[in-house]
Amino acid sequence: MSKASRTGITAPTNAKKDSIIEIRAIAQHDMETGFRYTEDGKRIPRDIIRLFSCRYNNEEVFRADFYSGIGANPLIIFTTVAIASGTIECRWIGDNGYEAVNQVNITVS
Amino acid sequence: MKTSPLCKQWLYVLFAIMIAQSVFATEIVKVSRQSSYQLMTAENQAMQDDLNLNPALFWLMDGHSIWKEKTGNKNVSCASCHGDSGKKMSGAATQFPKILRGKLQTLEGQINQCRVSQQDAPALTYESKELLALTTFVANQSKGMPITIQETPLNTKDLQQGKQFFNERMGQLNLSCAQCHQDRASLKLGGSLIPQGHSTAYPIYRIEWQTMGSLQRRLRNCMSGVRAKQFEYGSTEMAQLELYLMWRASGMPLETPGVRP
Numbered sequence: 001m002s003k004a005s006r007t008g009i010t011a012p013t014n015a016k017k018d019s020i021i022e023i024r025a026i027a028q029h030d031m032e033t034g035f036r037y038t039e040d041g042k043r044i045p046r047d048i049i050r051l052f053s054c055r056y057n058n059e060e061v062f063r064a065d066f067y068s069g070i071g072a073n074p075l076i077i078f079t080t081v082a083i084a085s086g087t088i089e090c091r092w093i094g095d096n097g098y099e100a101v102n103q104v105n106i107t108v109s
Numbered sequence: 110m111k112t113s114p115l116c117k118q119w120l121y122v123l124f125a126i127m128i129a130q131s132v133f134a135t136e137i138v139k140v141s142r143q144s145s146y147q148l149m150t151a152e153n154q155a156m157q158d159d160l161n162l163n164p165a166l167f168w169l170m171d172g173h174s175i176w177k178e179k180t181g182n183k184n185v186s187c188a189s190c191h192g193d194s195g196k197k198m199s200g201a202a203t204q205f206p207k208i209l210r211g212k213l214q215t216l217e218g219q220i221n222q223c224r225v226s227q228q229d230a231p232a233l234t235y236e237s238k239e240l241l242a243l244t245t246f247v248a249n250q251s252k253g254m255p256i257t258i259q260e261t262p263l264n265t266k267d268l269q270q271g272k273q274f275f276n277e278r279m280g281q282l283n284l285s286c287a288q289c290h291q292d293r294a295s296l297k298l299g300g301s302l303i304p305q306g307h308s309t310a311y312p313i314y315r316i317e318w319q320t321m322g323s324l325q326r327r328l329r330n331c332m333s334g335v336r337a338k339q340f341e342y343g344s345t346e347m348a349q350l351e352l353y354l355m356w357r358a359s360g361m362p363l364e365t366p367g368v369r370p
Contacts, residue, residue, distance in 0.1 A: 006170055010161040028167040031319070072319035073164040 005029055007102040009090055014107050015082035023054065023062075025090045026075040027100060033068040049094035052076060057086035066094075082108045142361060143295075145304035149370060153316070157368035165245060165314040165366030168238075168321050172246025175239055181230030187243075190227065195250050202248035203256050203363055206352040208263045213348045217244050217323060235342035241321045245312045248365035256309065256363060258356040271353025274346065280337025301370075307358035308351065310367020317370065324351055 010024040027049065034046025046068065054062040061080045089103040146154065156162045176187045176195055191197050205216040214222060220243050221232040233240035260268055275286045289298065290306030297303065311324040318326075325347050329339040340346040 006167045008161060008166065024161055026161070026164065028164075071316075073167065075162060075164070 005098070005100055007090070007092065007100050009088065009102050009104045011088055011104050011106060013105065014109065017082060017084075017108050019082050020079050021082050021106070022077060022079050023088060023090075024075065024077045025052070025054065025102075026073060027052075027092045028073055029092070029094070029098070031066075031068075031070055031072045031074065035068065047095045047098075049074065049092050049098065051091075051093045053091050053093075054078070054080075055089045055091075056080060057084060058089075082106065084108050142307060142358070143305055144307055144309050144361060144364065145369065146310065146364060146367065148302045148304055149368075153368055153370055157310075157364070157366075163314065163366065163368055165312075165321060165368065168242045168245045168312070168314075169249055169366065171238070172242035172244075172249075175243050176246055181224065181228030183227070183229045185228055187223070195246060198247045198250040200251050200254055200257075202251040202365065203254050204258065206258075206267075206348050206355065208261075208267070213264065213267045213345065213352060215325075215343075215348050215351055216248060217325075218343060218348065220244060220247065236323060236326055238321075241312050241323065244323065245321060245366050248312065248363065251363045252365055253362050256355055256359050256361055258352065258359045260356065264352060267349045267352050268356055270346075271349035271351070271356075274350045275353050275357075280332065280335035282335040282337075284335045286331070306354065307361055308354040309358050309361050310364035310369070312365065313367040313369045315369045321366070324354070 006028040008024075008026045012021050015021050029049055030047065031049065032044055032047040034044070034048075036044045038044060048068055048070070049066045052062075052064045052066060052074075053060055062078045064076060066074065085106060085108045087103045087105055089101065092098070092100045146157065149157075160166050173195065177193060179186045179189070188195075202216055205219065206213050207219075208214070209219065209222075217235065217240055220240065224230045225232050233243070278285045278288075286306065289303050294303050294305040308324050311327070312321050313327070314321050315327075325340075325342055328347065328350060329342075332339040340350070
């Protein structure tokens with residue numbers, strides 16, 4: 001898995017203060033389980049995302065541990081409350097030094 | 110015996126119906142054709158429709174970068190000839206497989222042909238990430254456009270061969286494509302509905318595969334399912350079968366990149 005994998009975050013650009021907003025985060029990743037073998041019987045080493053976390057204005061609002069059972073290109077949808085304008089930053093950390101960061105801006109009125 | 114004009118008209122109608130029946134006896138009538146999109150759950154349909162949910166978006170983006178990347182001994186990119194946006198490829202995917210310089214060429218085959226002759230770069234491996242990404246990017250330019258494959262004097266031989274493959278029993282289970290995807294379409298195999306088998310959304314993101322795959326991968330899937338010897342990737346047989354399927358789906362809108370369960 002290349003370290004420069006693509007990620008995407010979908011969140012509203014504008015929201016009313018104290019409203020519930022939906023955030024969708026998807027990362028391009030093979031999520032190789034480590035339980036599969038090649039045709040000549042060699043084990044394919046595990047290569048998965050281990051941790052996903054989302055910070056809203058530098059405060060963690062969501063965190064999830066990922067395991068082998070999670071499919072490729074994982075999509076995670078969660079909600080939070082729009083508190084103030086600022087940035088929503090998502091971070092994916094995984095095996096073999098995988099790390100991807102992406103962020104979007106939100107304006108709260 | 111003299112027949113009245115009204116009677117004559119009826120005879121014509123009767124004849125027309127008989128001819129139509131003989132033509133469509135084994136084909137799915139055009140109006141009742143259905144993309145397997147319509148058999149999917151609402152969640153999977155949403156996944157295909159919303160590009161923020163559709164993982165194929167990553168292949169589209171990768172495809173666009175490869176499109177603009179200079180490569181090969183001639184150091185040119187696809188974009189050098191065909192433009193940066195790829196919009197010039199609009200409609201291209203609706204015409205493949207197509208006879209080019211006397212050879213039946215699939216979209217993947219044509220991309221590789223262009224790479225070898227115009228860029229002087231090695232051909233991409235079938236089913237590689239790069240080839241899937243480029244094919245997805247090119248086919249996506251025709252999204253929503255109807256498939257336009259017609260029978261012509263040029264392709265008729267290949268089309269008939271493809272039709273024969275479709276109707277021919279194969280493998281240890283001794284089944285033809287037509288027995289499931291024509292005669293038993295919309296009935297059930299195990300728990301799932303049998304689709305009519307229209308190739309309208311390829312390359313697809315198949316959730317079972319956890320990745321993008323080409324029509325040929327899907328066909329090989331079915332072939333191994335009936336325990337037949339699979340046609341090789343990029344072979345003439347594959348191209349002929351693809352041609353027949355696209356002809357059969359002619360007029361239906363292209364959905365690339367599709368999502369399938």
